[in-house]
Amino acid sequence: MHRHRIALGISQEELADRVELDRTYISGIERGIRNPTLLVLLRLAQALQVSPTDLLAEQPGVARQR
Secondary structure, three states: OOHHHHHOOHHHHHHHHHHHHHHHHHHHHHHHOOOOHHHHHHHHHHOOEEEEEEEEOOOOOOOOOO
């Protein structure tokens, strides 16, 4: 998600405003400590102009949290 947000040139706060969520929740999702619901994932994908599948794809070089 972070990569897509940066590619659009928007801040966490701007993304949070677009999807009507708190900025700290967006931060938590990007850091892997929050798991969005399916509906939130769909809203994020729409705001970031990508498919939900793109948001779920594992990023190279990013360690999975266990």
